[in-house]
Amino acid sequence: MCFQATVSDLQEAIHARTKKYYPSRQRLTLPMQAGTQGKPIVLSPNKKLVDYCDGNVKNLTVVFKDLGVQVLYSTLFFWEYLGPLVIFPIFYYFSVYKYLGYEGDRVVYPVQTYAMYCWCLHYFKRIMETFFVHRFSHATSPLSNVFRNCAYYWTFGAYIAYYVNHPLYTPVSDLQMKIGFGFGLICQVSNFYCHILLRNLRSPAGNGGYQIPHGFLFNIVTCANYTTEIYQWLGFNIATQTIAGYVFLVVAALIMTNWALAKHRRLKKLFDGKEGRPRYPRRWVILPPFI
């Protein structure tokens, strides 16, 4: 066996034998001891096979699992963000409400126009970040996630767009609108900056790609990108004031908090201060001053 062979070489070899299972679809793990609990060790594509051999250089048994059809993360994100980007202007520009029983002309308030710009800017920014800013740790995601995520984004997009562009929409005061959109815009820009910082953190080598995030808001909160995202939606909702928007805010915040807790836990576990690794500093997880 060649000592320089990496796991990804093994994956290519498997793919050469079985046309169906391209490398991103394979999950190779070391076999679990009977009776033990916990997660099996996944073979990382960058590492050499000898690293997993554990002394017995002649033989290595791996367990193969098919992860199903995979799509690139960028593909997944593109489709889920395209929906809201297209749906909201449809409700704004076209006379959709005629078919929903609301005859007659619509009066369009300034806040509705700004909301449309703000919303479209947000999702356009997200698509741009997907292709030019983000560096993904796992290259692919199962195909079923495309349907699930698109359902989530597109349904909520339509739900909010329906109410914000409604002919019977009641706008808030001018001051409230300005505060809402102003705050939202600041948070959008901060969010973009957080993504740039995260991108520069990620270097190909070492620590499985994980670093202690630092700089700007990351010095006080682990997942500053989620924080700015949540506050940006809060700003949008203060300006547009729809129950639908607030429901979306709560659901999105819950989902992101879940992710943030996992990331925070992972970073704390990785950076435990032992063996020369730095110790993870005390920080807010996602939403100061709550959590």
Added chain:
Amino acid sequence: MRHLKHINLLGGSSASPKPHECKRTGHPSFPPELLLCKPSDLTSLLQFLLATPPLGTMAGFLSALRRIYLSLYNWTVFVGWFQVLYFAVKALREGGPTTVYDSVERPLQLAQTAAVMEILHGLVGLVRSPVSATLPQIGSRLFLTWGILWSYPETRTHVLVSSLVISWSITEIIRYSFFGMKEALGFAPSWLLWLRYSTFLILYPTGITSEVGLIYIALPYIKASEKYCIRMPNKWNFSFDYYYASILALAIYVPGMLSMKLVEMPWRSPKLKYDSEHMISQRDAIVACRGVLRHLFNSFELGNLDTNISSNKMYHVLSISWSRPLGFP
């Protein structure tokens, strides 16, 4: 160096720590999963330690109180549903299907609404059923009892009301007597468990059909009335149309219920030797203790711990052998 310690632990605690779901399978899980899933949660550790009777009469008193309360609850609701069945059958024989609702209205509403307590029990940790499973079930029942039958009297004389009420009452009678016996006596006869899973196969389809049918029948009346609707314009830019909400409910009803109930079926969890909703079995308690010890040993790096659980007719024995690390005092 090796130290061999044998610890006899009599399990059988009926108090339970906070209900938890196994992240992998989603089933209501054993206490060890709880401890393994949240390694730094000392409160749940303490909570469980307090729950085993040998560790305090206070804990024993609380667990007895819990049993009494749950027995009372289950048997009371059982009586409610028994009344429903009795009045329903009586009305069918005397007046025919159109008179069934009027005879059962009060006991039905009381018994069905009392089921809301079960959500509370799950949240507070009195019972181990996951809230995510009970919530849709109770939600759909309340939707029918109050949202359709009580709100739209035109539906009350339909023949589906009889099939609905009878399906529900038989199912609930069996279910509540089952749990009532478990709490009061500590066990439930196997014939009752058998009855529970067998009648389910007939009564669940008839129940679902009646529910879906009644919602469908109520639709024209819902559309004609403005009940429960919120219209625009309003300050919060919100609207709710009960008619379209009911149609949506209809659409997700059958797939939703099927996916929920199929999870509960006994063939999905053949390893469960007791009902997962109540009570830790003796073996559970022992396994949990082992989990506690393992966790303690790992967190405080006390060395290697070998455990073994054996059983005889009277109790379970947890054997521990512990090799001290070098330099340990």
